[in-house]
Amino acid sequence: QVQLVELGGGVVQPGGSLRLSCASSGRTFAVMGWYRQAPGKQRELVAGILVFGNTNYADSVKGRFTISRDNTKNTVYLQMNSLKSEDTAVYYCAQGGGGCFSGGKCDYWGQGIQVTVSS
Secondary structure (H helix, E strand, O other), X not given: OOOEEEEOOEEEOOOOOEEEEEEEOOOOOXXXXXXXXXXXXXXXXXXXXXXXXXXXXXXXHOOOEEEEEEOOOOEEEEEEOOOOHHHOEEEEEEEEOHHHHOOXXXXXXXXXXXXXXXX
């Protein structure tokens, strides 16, 4: 089974930055992305990226977050800048087909890593 290993979570002050990475043990998927779930809220798409570099971002993170991928390493990254308290959530790496690009079904998920923006 495909395994996704996420790194880079932690606690950061508002306005700070974090960089998340996710390495997959599986094949290259059309879509790699990041979702997040805050307390009391539904899981939502943060950013998705296709094999050829097309990206999709949630309106709330546009201009602050950047998603990228290295297809040779089956790794996806999320650079998060200008972090806000409302960015606090568990962030999940995901892989899948086209639906995973726009908030739909993803085939594989990481365990999730906590990102906390506080103080």
